[in-house]
Amino acid sequence: MLLPREKRILEILYAKKQGYTSSELAAALHISLRTVKTDIKRIREELEKTGCEILTKAGKGIWLSYDSQGKKYLDSLLLGGECASSMDPKTRKYYIALQLLDSDTYISTESISNSMYISKGTATNDINELIPFFEKQGLTLEKRVKYGIRLLGKESQLRIAKASVIRKIVVYQGSQVSRKLQPFFEDLNIDHINAILQEAEEHFGFILSDASYSELLIHCSIIVRRIRKGKVCAIDETELRAYSEMKEWGICRFIADALEKSFSVHMTEGDRSYLMMNLLGTRMQEHIPAETYSWGDDGADSGQILEQWEDILRHAGDMFRENLIGDETLKIAMFLHLKAMFNRLQHQIHLENPMKRMVREELVYEFEVATYVARLIKEEFHADLGEDEICDIALYLGASLERERAMRNRQSPVVTIVCGSGIGTSQFFEAKLGRIFPEIQVRKIVPISRARYEIGKDTQDFVLATVPLELEGIEVLNVSPMLGERDALLIEERIHPERRQLLISGKEKYPALFALMSERISIFKCDCRSLEEVISLMGRRLIHEKYVKEGFIESVLKREELAPTSIGDKFAVPHAFEGYVLKTGVGLMTLKKPIVWGNEKVQIIMMLSIDIREQEQFREIFSELAAITKNKWAIEQILNAERISDIKIRN
Template sequence: MENRLLEIFRLVCQSNREFTVRELAQQFSVSSRTIYSDIKKLNELLEASGYPEINADKGKMFYTDPLMIEFESLILSTPAFVLSNLRIRRLRITTSILLSGDQFTVDDLLKELDISRNTLIADLKEVREMLSFHSIAVEATPFKGYRISGKEQNIRNLLILSISEDPLFFEDRAGKEDMQILYSCEAFLDDVARRLNVELSDVSFNRMLIAFYVTYARISIGKAFTGGPKDVLTREEKAFVERHEEIEAIFGREVSIDDCFYLANKLAEASVVKSEELLSEKWLPFNLVTNQFIDAVAQEYSFEAFRTDSTLYEGLLNHLRPAYKRALAGEWAENPLLSYVLENFFQLNKAVAKSVKVLEEELKVHFNEHEISYFTLFFASVIERNEKQIRRTPNVIIVCNAGISTSEILKSRLQAIFHVNILGTFSVRNAALWLKEHTPDLIISTVPFKWKDTKVLKVSPYLSDYDIKEIQSQLSFLTARIHMAEVMNIIGKYVEIEDHKLAPLKNELSIYLGITENSEPKKGIYQPMLKEILTTDLIKAKFEAASRDEAVKESGRLLVDKGLADESYIQAMLKNVEVNGTYIVISPGIAMPHARPEEGALDIGLSIVTLKEPVVFGHPKNDPVKIVVGLCAIDHQSHLKALTELADILMDEKKVNEITNANSAEEILQIIKGDSQC
C-alpha cells in the first residue's frame, strides 16, 4: 500500500502532467476503485500537511503546482495531525480500547498513542460516554485498569464506524500481514458480489473491507461472534457459509459459522449500485409495500410520472432491502448529499418523510433522515428525467486586468475555438459590480478572481493547451432547463398580452421549443383488481402432485392454457424455484412460483392450485405446501393490486383452510371473491 501511494504521489504530485484513473489502475494492476481510494488517502495526507489536494474529476487526476517535497515528510506529519485533531484522536482511543480485549490500562493507551496523561484522561471521559451511547460499558477495576463489556455486535459495529471515519487508520496501524489480508478480502468480496449479481457502491465496498478487518481483529483476540439459530439462510449467508474454509484460509485462523453470518449480514446491509433481481426473504412484502410507498408519495407530491417510472420502482426495491437490514441492525448509512437534498428538494423530501410511514408500519422499522433523503433522491431522479433539458450557447464573461489588446486577444481566441456568447470583458472591480445584477454560466479570468455563484477558470491570456482542455470540460456540462412559466415571465416584462391570447401563445411556444408541459399528464400504470383477472379456468382443486416440480408445472400450465404466458415460462418458473426454492414459499403452506416478465410472460395472470396431498418445497418452517399460486406479469407493477388483494386473503387462516378443503374451482373462486362480488 505505502509503496503504491509513494509511486502515485511521485507520478501525480511531482510531475506536470495529467493521468487517468484507468491508466494508473493498469500500471499498478489494481482496480479503479483502489486508485480512487489511494487518491483519497493521499489527499488526506496532503491536507494534513497543509498542501493542496489532488484534482480528481471525470476519471482524470492532476496536480496544479508540482510539489518538491519527499513523500516521507507527509507520512511523518501524520502522527502530529492525528494527535492534534480532537475527533481523530478520540476515534483512535476508541479503536484502541475495543481492540484490546476485555481490559485495558491508561498506561497501555499512553504507550500506543504517545499523548499526555492529562489529554488522555480528558478524552477518556468523552469516549466512555460515546461507548455508553452504543451500549458498551467501561468500568474501572482496582489495580487492573478498565474492564469492557457489551454485545459483540455493538462492539464490532462501533469499530467499523470509528475506523471508517479515521482517514489514516490503516496507514498508521495496519502491518504488512494485515494489508495482505485486506487485499485477499478485497478479491474475495469482489467475487462474492459478482456471484450474487450485485455491484456495491465504493463507500459500501470500503466499509465491507473494514468489516472484514474488524472481524479478523476481534477473532484474533478470542472474540468470536455468537448468534442465534437460523431457520432460513439469506443468499448472502449461503454464499459465506459455502466459502467458510476460504475465509479461514484468508484469516489464517478458525472462523465460526456465526462470524460468517455476521459478515454476510453486513453485505446485506450494504448499498448497491445495481443488482440483478433475485428473490430474497420478504420479497413479496417488499414488492407490495414499494408500490404503496410510491403511490403515497405521488399523492403528497403531485407528479404523475412517479407512478409510471419503472426505473424508480426497481431502484427503490433494490435499495429497500439493505436499508431495511440497516434499520434492523440499528445502523444507518450517512448520506453525503443530505444538505443538497434539503436545499434543492425540500418539499419533495417532506412528502417522502411523511410517506415513509407506509414502509415503517409494514416492515416494523424506523428510517432516519439520512435514509429518507436516499429515498428522496430516487424520486428526484424521476423529476430530472422528465424535465426538458437542452443545450444552449453558454454565456461567458472575461476578467482581465491588462489592457484592451490582451483582453481582445483572449476574446478572439475563445470565439475561434468555442461556441460561446461573450457578454463582455471587465476589470476585477467592474466585474464584481456587473455580477451583482447578472449571472453568466462561466467566468474566464487571467487573474485570481472568485465569485460565489459562478465557476471561475483562471487561464493564460494566450490559452495554453491545458486551459483549452479545462474550458472544454466545463462547457460540455453546461445545460439549461427551459420552463414555459419562465419564458412567459420574460415576455411579460416587455409586452402586455391580452388574456385570451396567453393560452394560444403558450401552446405555440411549447410546440416550437419542444416543451411538453402543456400536454396531458401521463396516467399511472393500470393495475387490475383480483376479480378482473382470476377465473375458474385459472384454478385447479385437489391436484395430485408427486413432487414440487409437478405442482409448479401445473400452476404454469394454467397460465399457458389461458394465453397469459408462453411454454418457455414454465421452464423459467422451474429454474427460479430451483435457485430460490426457499423464498418461493411465502408463508406456511403457500408457495408462489413465478419468473421474470421477459422469460415468456404475455399478460397479467394468477393461477391457484390446491394440492390433494401437501408437497415439500425445501423450506425449514413453511413446508409442506398445500396451495401453489402461479404468477406472471409483463412488468414490475401492473400486477401488484391483484397480488395485494390475494396476499390479504392468504393471510386469513380461516380462508386458507376453506380454500384448501374446497373441492372445485368454482368453490375456491367464491371463497376468494366473496358472495357479494360473484
C-alpha cells in the first residue's frame, strides 16, 4: 500500500506527464534528495504488474510510463478516491486540524510538520490559516513557548468542529458513506452506527436526506470515540428540559440507547443533549400533506414562530406580488426547515449547501426573493443567514412558484425520483417537473442511500435521479436538480419523442434586458479593481442620470453584505433594497480584468434600477439574466463592445 507522500509523488508525475528531476520533486514535497530516491524505489515495487512503471534517465529526469491498464489503475488510485489528499495544499490544513482536535495536550509544530512531510514553515502557515475557522467554531488556539499549541473550547464545540473538518475532507454523499468515513474512526465499526440509524428511520417512520444522514453518522461516531476518551458534554438543565418535551426526543433516546449497547459506553444527559441538538439540525426528507399537519406537535414556541413566519411570507409576497402566504406546503416545509436552521445557527453548526452554485446561476429570481426573506428573518429573529441558508430558502420558494404555475389532473407516466439534497431540493424538482410535464405522476421520492432497496422493477415507468445512479434492469434518467432545458429535452424525448422540438425555444434574445440599457448609464472596459469601486462608480452614474435617489449606493453595499450578487459566468447584478428607484433602467459595466465578487470572478456588471414591486418586469429581467449567463456568444460580444450598439445578440 502506498504511503500518502508516495501517492503524492505519483500525483505530481501523472499530472505533469513529463520528466521531473529529483531536485524538483524534493522541492515540491519539502524532502531531501535521499528521501526522493528511497520513495521512488518503494513506488516501483508497488507498481509491479499494474501496467505502469516509473522510469529514470540522466538528463531527462523521472517520469511515468503506462499502458491502457496502467492508466485505469492510476485514474482509480489518484482520481477516484472519496477523500481529498492530505498533500493537497487546499485541504492539507484540515488534516492538521484533525491532529489538533484529537490531541488532549500541547502538540508541537515540528511534530505536525514531520507527520505531514512538510516544512515547519508550511505547517505554521497552514495553522495560521485555520485560526479564523476555529474562531468561527467558538474555539481558541493557544500557543505556548516550548510546549506547542492546543485547542481550547467546550466539548460540544470541539465535536462540532471535528465534524466540520471531516465534511471538508470527505465527499460522503451516496450509498457507500460508511466505507468513506471508516478511515477517520479506525477503532469503531461505522457499519454498526449505520445500522442503528437505519433502524431508527424505520422504527419512527422518517427518512433523513443523504447529507443529514451522513452528518448524523459522523456525530454519532464522534460521540462514541470522545466518550471512550473520557470526554463528555456538560449538562444544560434548561436545554435538556426543552428537548425532553419535543417529539424528536424519543428518536434521540432510541439512538442513544442503541449506541450504549453496541459500543459499551455510557452517554450522560449532556451527551444525549448533544445528540438531540444535532438531530434537530437535520433535514428530514419527508413530505407532509398540508391538510394532515398538526402545528401543535412542534413544541411550545411553535405558535409564536409560525405567526412570525406568516408575517414574513405575507410581507415578501406583497413586495414581489407573489401568493406565498397562500401556499400551505411552502409554509409547513419552510417552518420545519427554519426550526432546524435556527438550531444549527444557535450551536454554530455550519452546513454547506452542495447546490449553492447551481441555485445562484439557475434560480436568479428565486434567490433574490430569498435574500429579501433572509433580510426579514434577520429583523424578526435576529439571525444572520449566510449564502448557504439563503440558497436553501431559494429552493423552497422555487418549489412554491413552480407549483403555482403547474397544470393539474392529467394522466401520466409513473416515475420515482431519487434526490440526495433534502426536502427543499426534492420539492423544487417535483414542482418544476409538474409544471413542465403535468402528465407525469410521481410515485415516490427516495434518497440515493435507499434507492436500491425501495425501487422495484415494475413499480414505475422509469426513474429520475438527480445524483449519479445505475439500477440493474430499471431505466434511469440522470438529470440536474435544477431540471434545466437539456434535462427537459431528455425527459420529453423519453415520453413524447414527437414533441421534443416544442421545448427548444429562442432564449438568445433578451428584449426586456437590453430595452432598459442606455449609453448614458454604461461604462465599457473599465479599470475598477474592487466591487466597492464598481458600485460607487456605477451608483454615481445612475444618481447623476436621475435613475435612483441619494442613498442608493449605501443600500447596494448593504445588500451585498447580506449575500453577494454575483451569479456566476462572470456576471454580477448589484442593486439596492426597495425605495430608491426613480426610473427603470439597467446600468452596464465591463471590466478589463475580472475582479473577486463574493466567491466568483466577475467582469460584467449589470446594476439594476428596477422596482421589485413591478412583478412581471422584475421576473422577466431575472429570467433573461439567468439565460444570458449561459450564452457564451453573448458574453463575448458584451466584453468586446465599446458601446451598447456594438452588442448584437443573434436569434
